[in-house]
Amino acid sequence: MKTNRILFFVVLVVGLHVMFNFWYRNVLTADSISRQKESAFEKQKSTPRIWIFGDSHPMLGINPALLPGSFNFAGTSENYFLNYVRLKSLISQNKKPEILVLPAELHSLSAQGKALVLGHELDDVYWSDRISLSFLNEETTDPSFTRWWISARFFPYAGQFYRIFSQWKKSEYKADSLGFIASENNFGSLKEGERRSSAESRFQSHFHSYPAIDTFQIQFLRKTMALCKSEGIRLVFVRFPVTREYWNLCQENPAVVKVDSVLDSKLKGYPILSLRYSFAGSPEIFSDPDHVNTKGAAQVTTRIVQFLDSLRKTPASAQ
Amino acid sequence: MLFNSLEFPLFLALVVMLFHLVKHNLFRQYLLLGASLFFYGYWKWSYLALLLISSSIDYWAAIQIRRHEDQQKKRLFLFLSLAGNLSILLFFKYGKFLGESFFVSEEQIPDWLNVLLPVGISFYTFQAMGYVVDVYRNRLPAEKSYASFLLFITFFPQLVAGPIERAPHLLKQLKDFTHDIDVKWMPGLWLVAAGFAKKLLLADRLGVYVDAAFNHPGESTAPQLLMATFFFAFQIYCDFSGYTDIARGISLFFGVDLMKNFNRPYLARTLADFWRRWHISLSGWFRDYVYYPLGGNREGKWKMHINLLIVFALSGLWHGANWTFLIWGLWHGFGLLAERMVTSTKPEKHPGFIHYLITVIWVFTGWFFFRVNSWADILIFKQTLTESSSWTMADFNLFHSNSEILLSFAGIGLLWIMEALQNKESLSGRTVSLNLQTILLAATLFVVLWFGHFKGQDFIYFQF
Known part of the structure; x- marks a missing residue:
């Protein structure tokens, strides 16, 4: 292979890579x-006073328009690791809330x-x-995160073919100006059998082949x-509503139910x-077995407003 | 170090660059040896010691065999070498299995039997044993240079999953890295690209479905099980032949030509033909070092049948300490016997396509026994298959998204067509310009990058 052919190959590969990278990131x-x-x-x-972090449960379940001074950052599958990354990143930009709301769910761990x-x-x-190599070195000892970071940073499009078809310039969800994503689906309109099988499918997606803790x-x-x-932020945890069908499946699984007691011990002293189970009998306020719809979000947010009001009487130093 | 890890391209680029910068035979040998030891030690440094001990025994035994004229002494050193290799293999690979067979419960197995299996142990011990036997049979002189011999055993592209090379072919090439070695960059790059395409586009993608079906016996439906078996046939082929392609391609960067280990096995029209095309280096090893010494087909029909079954039983057990591998080996052994009996009586009654179909079904069914995790699982799956009543499309597709299933079938179809067309006269002899080849190579690379399955899964044959 002549040198100029190697050069041609290298230029071609680098050029295509830069092009794909740009397209993937920016389009x-x-x-x-x-x-x-x-x-x-x-x-x-x-800067909003109350920040809502977490996964799809707070994403669909808390409407900041009904909770004055709040902003909903929560996004699909965002877990405690990513919550920490975001909080640290925003604090480094001199932004911080008074109250941070996090979910405490059966699948949170x-x-x-x-x-x-x-x-x-x-x-x-x-x-x-939002993550640097030095952050990873400081915060984790797991080398797989370094590998993840290198491929995510330099080859983000690798293996992401499905996005070409499913996410062409549009996201599945649209967030409003306060980060809320409205879902109008009505789980209650499904037949009983459909609700049960839908709950099984959701339950499987959360716990099938994954240790619960x-x-x-x-x-x-x-x-x-x-x-x-250290930053003087008050942490508040919420367990979001699930349907009766989903809750029944959780109760049949001791490893899953155990998560609550583990979380309770870790969250001791936190509100x-x-x-x-507060809305288990109202399938019409859910969009699927474990997510509320817009109607449900209004009810959940009202309860959170009441809860935060009651907390004002309690000093944050208890944490 | 995995070929499909992030570290490997950096490691390879460095080694290739240094190799071509310094055109000195000894430097190149020591560079490749150092790189190979690093490559292996990267998994677990302690197993490097095992590799060095076993290689040293073989090196020393071969020298002693050549030094002594007395046949008895030659035999003694051969025995020492084989015993050393087989003991290591027996302890590390079959120790736990034998422990489980002798002790009633798992808790009773002593801790020292619960050791981790060193990567590629079956490959390098077989390669070393083949070398010592060849020296004993006067087919080649014992290698005097310890470094050259060690490089022959540890040459990193083929160290952990073959092909199991013979000394007359590989050792000679590894001793002579003179200035004008024949480096075939373009064929090498094509082999590497083809290997990664097989591994990342197909094998790892199919593996997700296969693992989901086989690792949860009792939860999988009959259609899922059948589809998983079909997928596994292609997963293991693409995984293993993909590894071999990468190994052969990388070796070409150093001017080393490794043997071909696969020759389009799923186009075989008979079982005998399949075994001439599948894992050629292992089949050849068993033929030369087990089947022929047992008498081969020279001592009558019944003896030949028994020899064949012994070879296939051993071949099954070579893959691992599990009854399922033994069943797989015997499945093929009995299949071959049946095939020989039928075709030797009325060959004209078995037209090509029917025979091809029977071969494919036999081979694919064999993969079921190979993949299943235990004998207990076989019984659960048997129940699933016999009692299943639902065969709707939904029963097939639970572990994958539709796009993944579609890609899997498209990949399998493309692979099958490409292999079928490979030797067509109308296509052979056509040459593609080097510029076009370069563009096609870059395109292949990006197809693999976009559509590949990047979960860092091990190559299946590493565990053997």
Whole structure:
């Protein structure tokens, strides 16, 4: 192989790589939930007082329009590790809330959270841009995160063919100016059998082949607690409502139910609002077995407003 | 170090660059040796010691065999070498299995039997044993240079999953890295690209479905099980032949030509033909070092049948300490016997396509036994297959998204067509300009990058 042919090959490969990288970052995934929300957050006149972090449960379940001074950052599959990354990143930009709301769910400690990050299932471009190698060196001892970071940073399009077809310039969700994503689906309109099978499918997606308790998530939950303490941020936890069908499946599985007692021990001293079974008899306020729709979000947010009001009487120093 | 890890391209680029910068035979040998030891030690440094001990025994035994004229002494050193290799293999690979067979419960197995299996142990011990036997049979002189011999055993492209090379072919090439070695960059790059395409586009993608079906016995439906078996046939082929392609391609960067280990096995029209095309280096090893010494087909029909079954039983067990591998080996052994009986009586009654179909079904069914995790799982799956009543499309597709299933079938179809067309006279002899080849190569690279399955899964044959 002559030198000029090698040069031709190298130039061709590098050129195509730069082109694909640009296209993937700036066109194909430019409309991801995280980036929509960040852009909405940057447009806020003043830094919101209450920040809502977490996964799809708070994402669909808390409407900041009904909770004055709040902003909903939560996005699909965002776990305690990513919550910590975001909080640290925003604090480094001299932005911080008075209150941070986090979910405390049965799947919050699941090993699925880490698997989704390392499996490049989330918005790699967004997250790898907020994580530095020195951050990884300081915060984890797991070398697979370094590998993840290198491929996410330099080859974000690798293995992401499905985005070409499914996310061409549009995201599945649209966030409003306060980060809320409305879902109008009505789980109650399904037949009983359909509801049950839908619940089974959701339950499987959360716990099938994933251990329910992952020390990695516990580690980052603790780090978030420590960071909030040092920054004077009040942490509040919420258990979001699920349907009766989903809850029944959880109760049949001792390993899953055990998560609550583990979380309770880790969250000792922190305020927890548990709404898990509060709306189980109202399938019409759910969009699927474990997510509320817009109607449900209004009810959940009202309860959170009441809860936060009641907390004002309690000093944050208890944490 | 995995070929499909992030570290490997950096490691390879460095070694290739240094190799071509310094055109000195000894430097190149020591560079490749150092790189090979680093490559292996990167997994677990302690197993490097095992590799060095076993290689040293073989090196020393071969020298002693050549030094002594007395046949008894020659035999003694051959025995020492084979015993050393087989003991290491027996302890590390079959120790736990034998422990489980002798002790009633898992808790009773002593800790020292619960050791981790060193990567590629079956490959390098077989390569070393073949060398010592060849020296004993006067087919080649014992290698005097310890470094050259060690490089022959540890040459990193083929160290952990073959092909199991013979000394007359590989050792000679590894001793002579003179200035004008024949480096075939373009064929090498094509082989590497083809290997990664097989591994990342197909094998790892199919593996997700296969693992989901086989690792949860009792939860999989009959259609899922059948589809998983079909997928596994292509997963293991693409995984293993993909590894071999990468190994052969990388070796070409150093001017080393490794033997071909696969020759379009799923186009074989008979089982005998399949075994001439599948894992050629292992089949050849068993033929030369086990089947022929047992008497081969020279001592009558019944003895030949028994020899064949012994070889296939051993070939099954070579893959691992599990009854399922033994069943797989015997499945093929009995299949071959049946084939020989039928075709030797009325060959004209078995037209090509029917025979091809029977071969494919036999081979694919064999993969079921190969992949299943245990004998207990076979019984569960048997129940699933016999009692299943639902065969709707939904029963097939639970572990994968539709796009993944579609890509899997498209990949399998493309592979099958490409292999079928490979030797067509109308296509052979056509040359493609080097510029076009370069563009096609870059295109292949990006197809693999976009559509590949990047979960860092090990190559299946590493565990053997």
